[in-house]
Amino acid sequence: MRVLLVEDDETLSATLQQDLSAKGFAVDIANNGVDAEFMGNEEPYDIAILDLGLPQRSGLEVLTNWRSQDNKLPVIILTARDAWHERIDGFKAGADDYLGKPFHVEELIVRIQALLRRAHNLPGKGLNCAGLQLDEEHQQVKLASGETLSLTGTEFRLLRYFMLNAGKILSKSRLTEHVYDQDFDKDSNLIEVYIRRLRDKLGKERFVTRRGQGYIFKDSA
Amino acid sequence: MRSLEQRLQLGLSLSLLSLFAILWFLGQKSMNELTHEFVVSRLEHDIESLLSAIKISADSVKIAQERVAPIYQQPFSGHYYSVSINNAPAIYSHSLWDESLISPRVKAGGRILQTTDGPNNQKLLLISMGFNKQGQNISISLGEDLSAIEVQKQKFKNRFALFSLSGLIILLLLQSIILRLSFKRLELLQTEIQRLGDGKLIKLSDDVPSEVLPLVQEINHLLSLLEQRLMRSRNALGNLTHALKTPLSLLYQYFDHNVSKEHEARTYVDRINRLMDRELKRARLAGKGTSRQRFNASSELPELIKVVKQIYSHREITIDYQLSDTLVPFCDREDMLELIGNLLDNACKWANNDIHISLTNPESNQVSIIIEDDGQGVTEEQIDSLTRRGMRLDETLEGHGLGLSIVNDIVKLYGGSISFVRSSSLGGLQVKIDIETRLD
Numbered sequence: 100m101r102v103l104l105v106e107d108d109e110t111l112s113a114t115l116q117q118d119l120s121a122k123g124f125a126v127d128i129a130n131n132g133v134d135a136e137f138m139g140n141e142e143p144y145d146i147a148i149l150d151l152g153l154p155q156r157s158g159l160e161v162l163t164n165w166r167s168q169d170n171k172l173p174v175i176i177l178t179a180r181d182a183w184h185e186r187i188d189g190f191k192a193g194a195d196d197y198l199g200k201p202f203h204v205e206e207l208i209v210r211i212q213a214l215l216r217r218a219h220n221l222p223g224k225g226l227n228c229a230g231l232q233l234d235e236e237h238q239q240v241k242l243a244s245g246e247t248l249s250l251t252g253t254e255f256r257l258l259r260y261f262m263l264n265a266g267k268i269l270s271k272s273r274l275t276e277h278v279y280d281q282d283f284d285k286d287s288n289l290i291e292v293y294i295r296r297l298r299d300k301l302g303k304e305r306f307v308t309r310r311g312q313g314y315i316f317k318d319s320a
Numbered sequence: 321m322r323s324l325e326q327r328l329q330l331g332l333s334l335s336l337l338s339l340f341a342i343l344w345f346l347g348q349k350s351m352n353e354l355t356h357e358f359v360v361s362r363l364e365h366d367i368e369s370l371l372s373a374i375k376i377s378a379d380s381v382k383i384a385q386e387r388v389a390p391i392y393q394q395p396f397s398g399h400y401y402s403v404s405i406n407n408a409p410a411i412y413s414h415s416l417w418d419e420s421l422i423s424p425r426v427k428a429g430g431r432i433l434q435t436t437d438g439p440n441n442q443k444l445l446l447i448s449m450g451f452n453k454q455g456q457n458i459s460i461s462l463g464e465d466l467s468a469i470e471v472q473k474q475k476f477k478n479r480f481a482l483f484s485l486s487g488l489i490i491l492l493l494l495q496s497i498i499l500r501l502s503f504k505r506l507e508l509l510q511t512e513i514q515r516l517g518d519g520k521l522i523k524l525s526d527d528v529p530s531e532v533l534p535l536v537q538e539i540n541h542l543l544s545l546l547e548q549r550l551m552r553s554r555n556a557l558g559n560l561t562h563a564l565k566t567p568l569s570l571l572y573q574y575f576d577h578n579v580s581k582e583h584e585a586r587t588y589v590d591r592i593n594r595l596m597d598r599e600l601k602r603a604r605l606a607g608k609g610t611s612r613q614r615f616n617a618s619s620e621l622p623e624l625i626k627v628v629k630q631i632y633s634h635r636e637i638t639i640d641y642q643l644s645d646t647l648v649p650f651c652d653r654e655d656m657l658e659l660i661g662n663l664l665d666n667a668c669k670w671a672n673n674d675i676h677i678s679l680t681n682p683e684s685n686q687v688s689i690i691i692e693d694d695g696q697g698v699t700e701e702q703i704d705s706l707t708r709r710g711m712r713l714d715e716t717l718e719g720h721g722l723g724l725s726i727v728n729d730i731v732k733l734y735g736g737s738i739s740f741v742r743s744s745s746l747g748g749l750q751v752k753i754d755i756e757t758r759l760d
Contacts, residue, residue, distance in 0.1 A: 108566045114573045152562065179565035180558075182604060183624065183661030184654045190627045197631065201569035201593055204576050213634050224634075 100215060100259060101125045101277050103147040105135040105161070106177070107154055115148075118204045123238060123256045124211070125280035132156025136164055139172055143276050146211055146218070151178040151189070159192050166193035173218040175210055177202070219263040228262040229305065229318050235259070240301070248300055253278065257293050261306070265318035268309055325503045332495050340488050347480060355469050356445070360433065363447045363462045370401055370462070376454045381405045391415070396440050398465030405458050423461030426450035430459075438463055443470070505529055509536065516543075554603055561600040568593055601726045605655055605733055614649030615656035617679050624657060625677075628664045637668055642678040650687055650757040651734060659730045663691045663751055666724060670695030674746055687757050692743035692750040703749065706740040731755065 102124045106112040109130065116126045127142065129135035132153040139147055139161070151158035162174055174196075176189045181199030189197050195218070196210050212235055216226060226233040230243035238255040241247050250258060256278045261269070274290050275283070294314060298306050307315045366389065373387035383403065391399045392413040402421045404410040412421060419439040423446060424432055430450040438444035444463035451458045509528055515521045523540045526533065568589065575586040625639045650656070660677070667675045671693035680688045706724075731738045736755030743750035 108570075111566055111570055111573070114570065118573070118576075179562035182601065182654065183627075183657040186631075186661070187620075187623050187627050187657065190630060191623070195630070196633075197627075200565040201572045201589075203572055217633065 100145045100256065100263075101127070101143065101280065102211070103127055103129060103135070103139055103142070103144040103172075105129045105132075105147060105153065105158065106150045107131065107152070108150075115204070115207075119208070119211075122208050122235070123252055123259065125256070125278060125283075127281050130154075132158065132161045136161045139165055140168065140170055142281060143273070144172055145277060146173045146175065146215060148175050148177050148207070148211070149194075151176060151180055151185075159188065162189075162192045162194060173214050175207070175214060177207070215263060221263065226259065226262055228265050229316070231258075231262065231301065233259060233262055242301070250300075251296075253289075253293050254297055254300075257290070258297055258301075261297075261314075261316035265316045268313050268315050270313035273313070325499055328499055329496060332499075333492055336488060336491055336495070340484055344481075344484060348477070351473060351476065355473060359445055359464055359466070359469065360447060363445070363464055364449075366399075366401075367447065367449055367460050367462050370403070370460055371451055371453065371458070374403065374405075374453065374458065376405075376456055381408070381411075381456070383411060388413075396442075398438075398442060398468065400438065400444070400463040402461045403458065404460075405456050421446075421461060421463055423459075423463075424448050425459040426461075427459075428452035428457055435466070436463070438465060443467055502529070506532065513539075557600060557603045561596050564596060565593075568596075598725060598729075601658065602729055605652075605658075605730060613653040615651050615653045616649040617643050617647050617656075620653065620657065621660070621677070621679070624661055624664065628661070628668060631665075632668045635668070636673055637671060637675060638673060639664065639675045639677065642676070642680075644680040647679055647681055647687070651755065655730055655733070659727055659753070660689065660691075662724070662727050663689070663753075667691050667693040667695075667749070667751075670698060670748060672696070672748075676746060681757075685757050687755055689753040689755075690750060692746045693748035694743075694746040695748040698742075698749045700742070703740050703742060727753075 100123070102119055104112055104115055104119070104126050106115065106128070107130045112128045112130065116128060119126045127138065127144075129138050130153075133155045135147075135149070135153065135158075136156060138144075149158045149162060153161070158176065158178070162176075165172060165174075174194050176194045176197045177200065178185075178189075178197075179200040181197070186197050196214050198207060198210060212226075221228075226235060232241040233239075233255075234241060234247075237249075238252070239247050239249050240258060257274065260274065260277050271290050278290070294306055305317055307317060309315065370383070370388060373384045375382045375384055385393070389399070391397045392401060392415050394415055395417045397415045399413070400416050400421050401413040402410040402416075402423045404423075404425050410420075410423070412419075416439060421438070421444075422436065426432055426448045428450045429452075430448075432446075432448045434446050434448075436444050436446045442465040445466050446461055446463045448459060448461040451460065505528065509524070509532060512521060512524050516524060523543055524536045526536065528536050571589045575589065621641055621643065625641060629637065629639060664675065664677065667677075672695055674694040676690075676692045678688075678690045680690075682688055728738065731753055734755040734757075736753055739752045741750050741752070742748070
């Protein structure tokens with residue numbers, strides 16, 4: 100899952116990047132409104148965390164611009180301005196969630212996970228799909244048999260992306276884009292390696308290969 | 321006298337009245353003088369011709385009757401003469417019949433003018449003049465009855481009075497209409513000022529009489545100054561608080577990473593955050609009598625509910641609302657959003673599924689906000705304590721923390737009341753708030 104973190108305080112964004120990476124998110128940082136708007140339009144992010152008080156262009160303006168260009172990127176507003184009328188303005192501009200500063204990282208992560216599920220039309224508490232239950236907290240997967248398997252960081256990110264997009268054809272480049280941050284070397288064939296590992300762990304039949312197109316995670320076991 | 325209109329009315333009426341009085345007086349006076357002059361000059365003429373009709377011979381004095389105007393022959397015609405020569409008894413005109421005319425003897429060159437009583441109760445203007453004709457001292461008095469002229473004069477006076485009086489009344493009426501119309505424009509200003517107080521206007525219109533324009537401009541200037549000052553102080557506080565929140569976030573993160581350590585320091589950070597939040601929100605409250613946007617429940621409440629539902633989208637919560645038709649935009653928009661937002665937020669924390677909110681106005685200047693939930697979490701004691709402690713609140717009671725204390729601040733600011741009971745329809749907590757919406 101790729102996250103665009105828009106925050107002008109570098110210490111805070113660095114800490115957040117660390118915390119989010121630890122939870123299996125690939126985080127890119129923008130520290131001003133103009134960069135943020137550009138990156139949000141150009142890169143295939145899964146979610147954006149947007150501060151409102153930004154240099155050059157306000158967060159609300161960035162969000163309005165995204166929405167007017169039909170960019171449906173799920174957005175959590177993270178701001179010190181959390182009076183109710185400001186929240187209403189935020190939601191009217193097209194925000195999906197709103198979190199006031201100061202905040203606890205766990206709260207932010209819970210909201211990111213919930214919003215991602217909502218954005219992929221998967222309501223409910225955890226991420227369940229095809230008999231698998233993903234434990235995002237501990238980066239484990241629980242099989243229908245009750246057996247729990249731990250996953251490495253990349254395996255976890257990859258499986259989560261597959262589960263959120265079950266039934267869809269996912270190209271190798273799309274998988275790379277959503278699993279790694281923008282500094283990652285996109286030519287790498289590492290994705291294939293990780294898919295092989297997931298197949299070994301969860302069963303070959305779950306990941307169907309479409310020659311020249313990509314992979315499908317089957318949504319029913 | 322307080323009313324400018326009444327004062328002007330009175331002043332103008334008095335000056336009109338005195339103008340008419342002077343006019344009246346002068347008119348009377350000049351008319352009297354005019355008739356007097358006229359009569360006197362006629363009498364003088366008659367004296368001249370009478371004098372020439374006096375024939376003096378060595379032994380007698382005769383008046384040639386044929387040369388005297390016939391009016392002096394008719395009995396009691398109102399025109400009389402008496403002629404005295406030297407010390408001889410006076411000769412009277414035939415018109416006097418057997419009456420006499422008491423008249424002074426005047427030396428040659430003398431002239432006396434007087435009014436006197438004549439025959440038949442006539443009022444005479446009597447002119448007596450002395451001459452010397454052929455060595456004889458002749459004193460002639462001529463009298464003319466003024467009553468006919470008096471009647472004419474009186475007629476004229478009456479007409480003049482009627483005319484003046486109706487003129488005066490018409491002028492007074494006109495003046496009062498003009499004044500009323502002029503002051504109508506001031507009444508407009510008055511209603512505008514009232515609307516300003518009610519917050520329906522942000523500034524006064526410049527379209528006023530030039531006399532009050534400086535006043536209106538001054539008021540507008542003060543209003544904008546006040547608004548600016550308010551904005552500045554609010555912004556300063558807001559900026560400070562917002563600026564502090566990012567480092568505070570960092571502190572949160574620091575303590576999140578060091579969970580076991582420094583638990584106490586963490587609670588301090590929490591407290592700082594709470595205090596900042598509360599003061600910021602308090603400072604933001606507009607309260608009564610500001611000229612900011614009103615809260616329009618029918619358009620704003622659905623938006624607010626949408627936001628609350630989005631925040632609690634991970635839970636199945638339904639929020640019904642009910643607005644009375646007679647509700648008009650009231651109080652300050654941001655204050656009311658903060659008030660209702662916090663109440664809904666609290667209700668969401670406690671509710672199982674259902675929340676009901678209703679806004680009614682039992683009286684024209686009052687709004688009642690009732691928010692109920694179906695949560696079972698609140699015990700009777702807690703409801704009691706919420707009521708009893710008058711919401712000094714209980715920042716420790718989970719869910720009824722900062723939110724309710726800011727609610728309390730807002731309610732206080734608007735001079736309202738807040739009460740907590742168990743909801744009879746939903747079973748959870750019912751919060752009822754009554755606020756005055758008259759903005760004065």
